[in-house]
Amino acid sequence: MSSLLAFLTDKLAAAFLAEGLDSAYGRVQISDRPDLAQYQCNGALGAAKAAGKPPRIIAEAIVARLQDDADIASLSLAGPGFINIVLTDACLLRFVTTLRTDVRDGTPVLNGGSETILLDYGGPNVAKPMHVGHLRTAIIGDTLRRMLVVAGYNALGDIHLGDWGTQMGMIISELRRQHPEWVYFDADITGPYPAQSPVTLADLEATYPTASAACKADPDRMAEAHAATFDLQNKRPGYYALWQHFMDVSKQAMHANFKALNVQFDIWKGESDVHDIIAPMVADLQAKKLAVADDGAVVIPVVTDADTKEIPPLILYKRDGAVMYGTTDLATIVDRVQEYDPARIIYIVDLRQSLHFEQVFRAARMAGMVREDMQLIHAGNGTMNGTDGKPFKTRAGGVMKLEDLIGMAQDKAQERIAAAHIAEGLSADERADIARQVAVAAIKFADLQNTRSADYVFDLDRMTQFEGKTGPYLLYQTVRMRSLLEKAQNGGAGLPVTSITDTTERDVILALLSWPDVFISATRTYMPHIICDYVYLLAQRFSAFYAACHIMGEQDDTLRASRLGLVQLVHRRMTHIFDLLGIECPQRM
Helix, strand or coil: CCCCCHHHHHHHHHHHCCCCCCHHHEEEECCCCEEEEEEEEHHHHHHHHCCCCCHHHHHHHHHHHHCCCCCCCEEEEEECEEEEEEHHHHHHHHHHHHEEEEEECCCCCCCCCCEEEEECCCCCCCCCCCCEHHHHHHHHHHHHHHHHHHHCEEEEEEEEEEEHHHHHHHHHHHHHHHCCCCCCCCCCCCCCCCCCCCCCHHHHHHEEEEHHHHHCCHHHHHHHHHHHHHHHHHHHHCHHHHHHHHHHHHHHHHHHHHHHHHHCEEECEEEHHHHHHHEEEEHHHCCCCCEEEEECEEEEEECCCCCCCCCCEEEEEEECCECCCHHHHHHHHHHHHHHHHEEEEECCHHHHHHHHHHHHHHHHHHHHCCCCCCCEEECCECCCEECCEECCCCCCCCCHHHHHHHHHHHHHHHHHHCCCCCCCCCHHHHHHHHHHHHHHHHHHHHHHHHCCCCECCCCCCHHCCCCCCCHHHHHHHHHHHHHHHHHHCCCCCCCCCCCCCCCCHHHHHHHHHHHHHHHHHHHHHHHHHHHHHHHHHHHHHHHHHHHHCCCCCCCCCHHHHHHHHHHHHHHHHHHHHHHCCCCCCCCCC
16 A cells, blocks of 8 residues: 555645746655644755745745645645645545555565575574674564565575584584593594484583683694684594584574574575685685785775775785684675575674774775675674673673573563463463563564664563563553454454544544655664654553544444454554564463
């Protein structure tokens, strides 16, 4: 269905054009003063210079041209030339009727599936437990993927595992010291190797700090780790088999964490998948004179004459021949272009990595690795901080595991549910499942409601409340809607909205009809918080409508059916947005 703002903009644009002015001045927006009007057009102020007339004179001419429009209830002027617009209820009901039969619930299609977009988010490291630092990228990235898919793009999420660096050599060399008898360390044996992993993720979690500390303290020990890394990356059979075990136990834990958060990926690749691309890629860069030797290292200078700040070269090989993150990121671009030919690659990674991505993107374009029209985008995010304003830690000051954070949220959700006397009379299993859904909604909405690029404070007490701008509040309102519809004889299915008898009904309808523009704005800017602001506004307006208007208790059958139809539209919109945010809503509370 068409956007109500676009519909109004077309009317105003035609009026400006009829006055001999650029139609672009006709852009309409939601009013900054809802007490005065529903919509406004500020184009007269911009057109004044081109027309050589005071803006109010222009605005008066536009109003005169639209005075008899059957869809407009009133037009008024404010200030130097702001045009205030109020639509007729008949116009609003006509749009609501169209919305009721729209299988996409008013969500516009922005692409017909011809454009592939790759989203790089998640980025956990193999052989290490996931921690809270992985939360924001995973939640934001998955939400953006969902939004782009619904918009019609072929959007694919890539987890991009950290699975091939020196940390692997550190762990392998440490395990070789601890367990020299393991078959993996016998160079004369090339397989087959045991199917069962000799280590758990907990073993790896304990081994890495020991290995890392030893390597930092002893150059010989670090050289041993580098040698093990070299052998692994050249696929020495025993080391490679052991590494596969690391991958298996790590992925199992990752799947569990991401499933708990309802975060999904289409591509499970990592740095190891592009290892064979690196050598020929660097050779090609050297042949093109783009990669040069620099004090024993191999680098790509990416600075330009237009730079006003220092941009260091991108290091491809360190002096010891080891590759860097920039090397694997550049090779990953080569791999993605070859396999998917994307129109865009979007990196949802901490903003503190902005210089790194600037270097990688420049190198990729200098080398001709991407088409000129292909977009490389760093949609950076801020950090999740504790109530002290610093990056979130455990009470002991360590980095909190993601699974522990989820567990804390579930415990807090159970407390909130019990205190609010919610889900009483349900089985213990059902109450536990509701607590799980409430916890995930609390975590995800608390993150997503913030501007993506901003830091935010993770306050478990605040975000799990059933009041205020929280995930649990939205769930509760949606369950209330479902309960109303279930009490209705036919669940409200197919009931048209036929009348507007109260201001709160009109406010709900205006919010429903603003969705297409909200979705477009959020999707084009990669800013999920715009959708979060919208869904909270919609829930608030529904709450006011519920308090002001009889629904099931309405004696007039036609009016009751109309109001149930409105409840149905709001419920459908809420559940649709939950799908975009990756939030599950309980059937009942």
